[in-house]
Amino acid sequence: MKAIILAGGSGTRLWPVSRYGLPKQFIKLNGAKSLLCQTVERLAAVVPLKDIFVITNEAYLFHVHEDLKAVSPAIENNVILEPVGRNTAPAIALVLKYCLEKLKCAKDEVIFICPSDHIIQPVGKFAAYARQAEAAAKTGSIVTFGIKPDRPETGYGYIKKGVRAPGGGGVSKVEKFAEKPDLKTAEKYVAAGSYYWNSGMFAFTIGTMLAEFKAYAPEIARRLGATLAKMTADFKNMPSISIDYAVMERSKKAAVLPIDILWSDVGSWDSLPEVIKPDHDGNVKVGDVLTLDTKRTIVMGESRLVATIGLKDLIVIDTVDALLIARRGQAQRVKEVVEILKERKRKEVVEHLTIYRPWGYFVVLEEGPRYKIKRIVLKPGQKVSHQLHYHRSEHWIIVKGTARVTLGSKTMLVHENESTYVPKSTEHRLENPGRVPLEMIEVQNGEYVGEDDIVRLSDIYGRKQ
Amino acid sequence: MKAIILAGGSGTRLWPVSRYGLPKQFIKLNGAKSLLCQTVERLAAVVPLKDIFVITNEAYLFHVHEDLKAVSPAIENNVILEPVGRNTAPAIALVLKYCLEKLKCAKDEVIFICPSDHIIQPVGKFAAYARQAEAAAKTGSIVTFGIKPDRPETGYGYIKKGVRAPGGGGVSKVEKFAEKPDLKTAEKYVAAGSYYWNSGMFAFTIGTMLAEFKAYAPEIARRLGATLAKMTADFKNMPSISIDYAVMERSKKAAVLPIDILWSDVGSWDSLPEVIKPDHDGNVKVGDVLTLDTKRTIVMGESRLVATIGLKDLIVIDTVDALLIARRGQAQRVKEVVEILKERKRKEVVEHLTIYRPWGYFVVLEEGPRYKIKRIVLKPGQKVSHQLHYHRSEHWIIVKGTARVTLGSKTMLVHENESTYVPKSTEHRLENPGRVPLEMIEVQNGEYVGEDDIVRLSDIYGRKQ
Numbered sequence: 001m002k003a004i005i006l007a008g009g010s011g012t013r014l015w016p017v018s019r020y021g022l023p024k025q026f027i028k029l030n031g032a033k034s035l036l037c038q039t040v041e042r043l044a045a046v047v048p049l050k051d052i053f054v055i056t057n058e059a060y061l062f063h064v065h066e067d068l069k070a071v072s073p074a075i076e077n078n079v080i081l082e083p084v085g086r087n088t089a090p091a092i093a094l095v096l097k098y099c100l101e102k103l104k105c106a107k108d109e110v111i112f113i114c115p116s117d118h119i120i121q122p123v124g125k126f127a128a129y130a131r132q133a134e135a136a137a138k139t140g141s142i143v144t145f146g147i148k149p150d151r152p153e154t155g156y157g158y159i160k161k162g163v164r165a166p167g168g169g170g171v172s173k174v175e176k177f178a179e180k181p182d183l184k185t186a187e188k189y190v191a192a193g194s195y196y197w198n199s200g201m202f203a204f205t206i207g208t209m210l211a212e213f214k215a216y217a218p219e220i221a222r223r224l225g226a227t228l229a230k231m232t233a234d235f236k237n238m239p240s241i242s243i244d245y246a247v248m249e250r251s252k253k254a255a256v257l258p259i260d261i262l263w264s265d266v267g268s269w270d271s272l273p274e275v276i277k278p279d280h281d282g283n284v285k286v287g288d289v290l291t292l293d294t295k296r297t298i299v300m301g302e303s304r305l306v307a308t309i310g311l312k313d314l315i316v317i318d319t320v321d322a323l324l325i326a327r328r329g330q331a332q333r334v335k336e337v338v339e340i341l342k343e344r345k346r347k348e349v350v351e352h353l354t355i356y357r358p359w360g361y362f363v364v365l366e367e368g369p370r371y372k373i374k375r376i377v378l379k380p381g382q383k384v385s386h387q388l389h390y391h392r393s394e395h396w397i398i399v400k401g402t403a404r405v406t407l408g409s410k411t412m413l414v415h416e417n418e419s420t421y422v423p424k425s426t427e428h429r430l431e432n433p434g435r436v437p438l439e440m441i442e443v444q445n446g447e448y449v450g451e452d453d454i455v456r457l458s459d460i461y462g463r464k465q
Numbered sequence: 466m467k468a469i470i471l472a473g474g475s476g477t478r479l480w481p482v483s484r485y486g487l488p489k490q491f492i493k494l495n496g497a498k499s500l501l502c503q504t505v506e507r508l509a510a511v512v513p514l515k516d517i518f519v520i521t522n523e524a525y526l527f528h529v530h531e532d533l534k535a536v537s538p539a540i541e542n543n544v545i546l547e548p549v550g551r552n553t554a555p556a557i558a559l560v561l562k563y564c565l566e567k568l569k570c571a572k573d574e575v576i577f578i579c580p581s582d583h584i585i586q587p588v589g590k591f592a593a594y595a596r597q598a599e600a601a602a603k604t605g606s607i608v609t610f611g612i613k614p615d616r617p618e619t620g621y622g623y624i625k626k627g628v629r630a631p632g633g634g635g636v637s638k639v640e641k642f643a644e645k646p647d648l649k650t651a652e653k654y655v656a657a658g659s660y661y662w663n664s665g666m667f668a669f670t671i672g673t674m675l676a677e678f679k680a681y682a683p684e685i686a687r688r689l690g691a692t693l694a695k696m697t698a699d700f701k702n703m704p705s706i707s708i709d710y711a712v713m714e715r716s717k718k719a720a721v722l723p724i725d726i727l728w729s730d731v732g733s734w735d736s737l738p739e740v741i742k743p744d745h746d747g748n749v750k751v752g753d754v755l756t757l758d759t760k761r762t763i764v765m766g767e768s769r770l771v772a773t774i775g776l777k778d779l780i781v782i783d784t785v786d787a788l789l790i791a792r793r794g795q796a797q798r799v800k801e802v803v804e805i806l807k808e809r810k811r812k813e814v815v816e817h818l819t820i821y822r823p824w825g826y827f828v829v830l831e832e833g834p835r836y837k838i839k840r841i842v843l844k845p846g847q848k849v850s851h852q853l854h855y856h857r858s859e860h861w862i863i864v865k866g867t868a869r870v871t872l873g874s875k876t877m878l879v880h881e882n883e884s885t886y887v888p889k890s891t892e893h894r895l896e897n898p899g900r901v902p903l904e905m906i907e908v909q910n911g912e913y914v915g916e917d918d919i920v921r922l923s924d925i926y927g928r929k930q
Contacts, residue, residue: 016772292801304785305813307481307802310792311779318788320769325790327775336757337772348770365830365838371864373830373838373906395884397860397908399836417910419860419884441838443862443906445882 001134001203002109003043004095007036007056007064007116008085012338012349013268016322017300021351025116026063029266030275035117036067042120044071045127046112053098054116055080055091062358083235089246090238093213093220094231096206101228107207110137113243115200119275121262129259130203136171137203141255142212142248143171146196148260152186155267155332157198157244165255174254177244196258198244200265208253217246269315269324269331272298287318296328322348358461359384360437372449376430378403378438383431385459392446392453394422396430401438404431427457466599466668467574468508469560472501472521472529472581473550477803477814478733481787482765486816490581491528494731495740500582501532507585509536510592511577518563519581520545520556527823548700554711555703558678558685559696561671566693572672575602578708580665584740586727594724595668601636602668606720607677607713608636611661613725617651620732620797622663622709630720639719642709661723663709665730673718682711733796734780734789737763752783761793787813823926824849825902837914841895843868843903848896850924857911857918859887861895866903869896892922 011024018024025036033041036054043052049072056064056079069076080098082091092113099105112130120126133143146159162175177198181189189195204212213221219239223231248254264274276284283294287301294311301318308316313328324334341349354363359382365373372392378384378401386406396405397419405414406429407422413433414420422428424446432438456463476489483489490501498506501519508517514537521529521544534541545563547556557578564570577595585591598608611624627640642663646654654660669677678686684704688696713719729739741749748759752766759776766783773781778793789799806814819828824847830838837857843849843866851871861870862884870879871894872887878898879885887893889911897903921928 016770290802290805292798293795301788305481305787305806305811306790307787307806308790309798309802310795311790312792314776314779314790316788316790322770322772323766323781323783323788325771325773325776325779325781327777330758330775333757333774337755337774340755341770341772346770363831366828366840368864368904371904371906373840375831375838393882395860395862395906397910399833399908399910417858419886421884439833439836441836441860441906441908443864443908445862445864 001047001051001112002099002103002105003047003052003112003114004080004092005036005039005043005052005054005114005116006088006091007054007060008082008091009115009117010059010085011117013332013334014266014317015334015338015349016317016319016324019349019351021059022063022356023060023117024266026060026067029272030119033070034067035119035266036064037070038119039114039116040068040071040075042123042126043112043114043130045123046130049075050078053078053080053095055082055095057082057085062356066356081232083232085240086235086238087240088243089217089220089241090235092209092243093224093238094228094235096209096213097224097228097231099206105206107210108138108205110134110203110205111209112203113201115265117266118199119262119264119266125261129257129261132169132171133203133257135169136165136255136257137205137208139166140205140208140253141165141171142202142204142208142251142253143255143257144174144248145199145201146256146258147199147263148258149190149195149197152183152190153197154181154183154186155271156180156265158186158189158195159198159256161194161196161256161258169257171255171257174248174256177249177254196256197263199259199263202248204253209247212247212251212253216250217241220246267332268334269298269317269326270328272300272315298328320353357384358382358463362442365441367449370445370447370449372444374442374444376438376440376442378430378432378440380432380435380437383429383460385461385463386427386429386457388425388427388455388457389446389453390425390455391448392444393424394428395443395445396420396422397441397443399439399441401432401436402434403438403440404433405429406431466512466516466577467564467568467570468512468517468577468579469545470501470504470508470517470519470579470581471553471556472519472525473547473556474580474582475524475550476582478797478799479731479782480799480803480814481782481784481789484814484816486524487528487821488525488582489731491525491532494737495584498535499532500584500731501529502535503584504579504581505533505536505540507588507591508577508579508595510588511595514540515543518543518545518560520547520560522547522550527821531821546697548697550705551700551703552705553708554678554682554685554706555700557674557708558689558703559700561674561678562689562693562696564671570671572675573603573670575599575668575670576674577668578666580730582731583664584727584729584731590726594722594726597634597636598668598722601630601634601720601722602670602673604631605670605673605718606630606636607667607669607673607716607718608720608722609639609713610664610666611721611723612664612728613723614655614660614662617648617655618662619645619648619651620736621645621730623651623654623660624663624721626659626661626721626723634722636720636722639713639721642714642719661721662728664724664728667713669718674712677712677716677718681715682706685711733799734763734782734791735793735796737765737780763793785818822849823847823928827907830906832914835910835912835914837909839907839909841903841905841907843895843897843905845897845900845902848894848925850926850928851892851894851922853890853892853920853922854911854918855890855920856913857909858889859893860908860910861885861887862906862908864904864906866897866901867899868903868905869898870894871896 162173282296627638747761
């Protein structure tokens with residue numbers, strides 16, 4: 001069985017922590033590891049690490065590499081690259097092609113598809129269910145995971161269990177998929193006992209899914225005839241359609257494995273108490289938080305001290321450059337805030353002050369008239385593009401590690417507590433030849449200090465102007 | 466008449482904006498100027514600028530100089546310095562001595578005492594009342610200003626008006642001073658029509674107050690016999706007592722001038738809507754604020770974007786390093802928060818990230834292991850002490866203006882976009898010889914980067930180790 005993690009989404013429902021540039025799967029929510037890292041580690045209890053792959057697109061590629069490497073450097077490159085986002089059906093078609101052509105899978109190999117941004121506990125129980133699903137998939141079913149609901153949740157789609165499926169093992173046919181219900185309908189579903197939350201995870205053999213694409217999504221099936229390279233080149237012409245709509249809701253092979261486990265898609269800040277246990281006052285407190293007479297309130301701090309007095313049923317999400325305060329039960333309206341900010345072209349919905357690059361990251365510490373100050377961290381062995389700026393000079397001060405600096409035709413090493421100066425219009429390159437991260441402070445000075453004043457002469461990551 | 470502003474208080478009731486190091490009188494609340502600046506400007510409508518003095522202590526001396534200078538460089542040094550804080554009675558005794566000895570005032574000179582952190586509008590009306598008070602003070606009364614209450618406020622002390630005072634002009638004898646009442650009592654006071662809020666402003670002649678000190682505070686009166694220098698040297702032995710308790714509540718000369726004016730002591734964040742007009746939703750919004758479905762809520766932002774959803778009756782006060790969120794009506798509990806933070810020795814109740822020094826200010830942009838980054842602003846003509854550090858080197862990058870830098874026995878000029886390096890244990894001095902503020906970035910590097918690693922060899926501001 002191959003485990004494939006879908007990590008191409010750009011979820012901003014947890015703004016201001018998740019942003020277009022750092023969507024939900026990459027954020028740390030309930031511990032020191034990103035949701036993607038947690039997903040990889042969970043799947044590692046089901047299949048060997050080498051059989052776990054992540055499908056994502058260019059924008060998130062180095063986040064994925066980082067997260068995979070954090071789990072094991074051996075799987076850093078277990079990435080399937082979508083040239084552009086085209087929803088889940090084309091993504092799964094690409095996965096099938098990749099498995100057949102690159103991994104030389106047989107058609108009876110089971111593929112286990114899993115979102116990258118959910119929380120599921122405990123891992124052992126999950127692994128046992130995954131193996132049940134694998135067994136059922138081998139009999140020709142497309143096995144979805146139906147979570148046993150513990151409340152009439154209106155934020156999830158539901159799956160109605162039908163008659164027992166062939167192959168047994170607790171798997172039933174899907175009678176129907178139901179859209180997100182209103183509260184009354186959700187209450188009926190929960191009372192009925194035959195409805196389950198659609199978790200977005202499913203398992204099938206390559207052969208089964210190829211047949212279903214052929215039957216229900218011929219436009220996608222047709223492209224599966226080409227090589228991986230051709231399919232990739234042509235990917236932008238794929239219809240943008242979800243696997244649910246394209247296949248699952250029509251397929252007669254859809255089955256459901258009811259599972260009873262702690263599961264959350266953390267679809268909004270309102271669902272945080274599902275995954276971080278509230279204290280005896282009903283509060284969830286993360287960070288440097290002081291509460292007086294505060295109940296049923298979620299406070300997620302980052303770097304700042306947060307003090308609360310007399311609050312009830314609130315959500316406070318604090319980041320370095322944006323603060324959200326919402327009444328509990330209204331957190332889904334974050335999307336309205338994100339829409340407004342997007343229209344206003346506010347950077348706070350796109351990026352954090354910490355900005356990730358293939359070579360490492362930088363933090364803008366301050367920007368003022370004619371100057372900008374950054375802390376730059378360059379990973380071992382990496383190099384920033386050979387470049388020049390027309391409008392700014394740069395002062396570099398190394399605070400940790402050793403830099404190899406090229407200025408014009410000269411190359412030199414600059415050590416901790418040493419500095420160098422890059423005059424305007426001078427070709428320069430910064431490298432970290434060492435074994436530990438290089439940290440330096442850059443003070444830019446000039447009539448214009450925008451990121452777009454850059455002429456890239458060469459770049460090992462293939463970036464152009 | 467001399468106008469004396471009491472600016473030695475360390476009010477933190479508007480935390481996190483006001484802190485021990487920057488109390489309420491120095492913060493900007495309802496515009497571009499500090500409350501102290503606004504107080505000076507208001508008094509300038511009553512007396513010539515040269516007759517306005519501020520009494521404060523060492524800790525706030527340069528804030529006071531800055532604020533006075535902002536109004537007029539001519540009065541920068543109109544400061545009476547309390548060696549230590551000993552509450553208002555000793556402060557007023559010191560004022561009397563200062564007026565007699567330094568300003569050569571006669572005993573029939575009227576002294577107008579005024580807190581530094583209140584908001585009063587409009588200025589013209591205030592000036593007319595102040596002149597009425599002056600006239601009444603000349604007849605021997607100690608004239609308090611009683612604000613006509615527009616609500617049963619429980620946060621203020623009240624003054625009960627008695628029979629008409631000699632000298633007339635709308636001034637009555639004080640029948641009694643009443644402590645902060647409970648709501649029921651406050652309602653009675655307002656209904657009675659003869660009770661006024663005690664505004665903390667009062668006017669008297671030097672002779673009157675000397676006599677009252679003699680009658681009711683002999684321990685203070687005795688010290689008034691010495692010279693200003695002796696009285697100052699002995700100031701720490703003064704009893705710490707308020708003028709209200711020591712004199713006003715006992716004096717038979719206490720009078721009240723009822724005044725009908727917009728007045729607020731901005732005693733807590735709850736009172737902010739008294740001085741900043743709420744919008745049609747009842748919200749007060751300062752800074753970069755986006756509200757959805759939010760009513761009767763105060764949001765004061767500073768540098769960050771603040772988004773709110775579905776809030777009602779809340780107070781959100783956001784600063785760079787501390788955030789307060791409180792239910793309206795509970796803002797007086799900020800003092801509990803401040804107490805807890807003080808016990809925990811948290812810097813967030815003492816200083817802001819921007820720290821003021823006699824020569825200018827600095828902002829800590831970031832501090833990490835083995836490094837600290839500051840932006841330093843040095844005022845024209847100022848110089849930082851001649852100093853050295855045993856544990857850190859410093860890289861200085863000038864981003865605006867020109868610096869005169871002394872390193873060991875060498876002195877040089879460093880210009881915008883130039884840098885210099887101060888090695889560990891090297892004597893150095895930084896000066897701004899120019900006409901515009903000098904702005905520079907300092908990157909400290911070393912095994913210890915605490916502020917206390919400093920050996921001051923000489924200092925024009927008289928600071929020692």
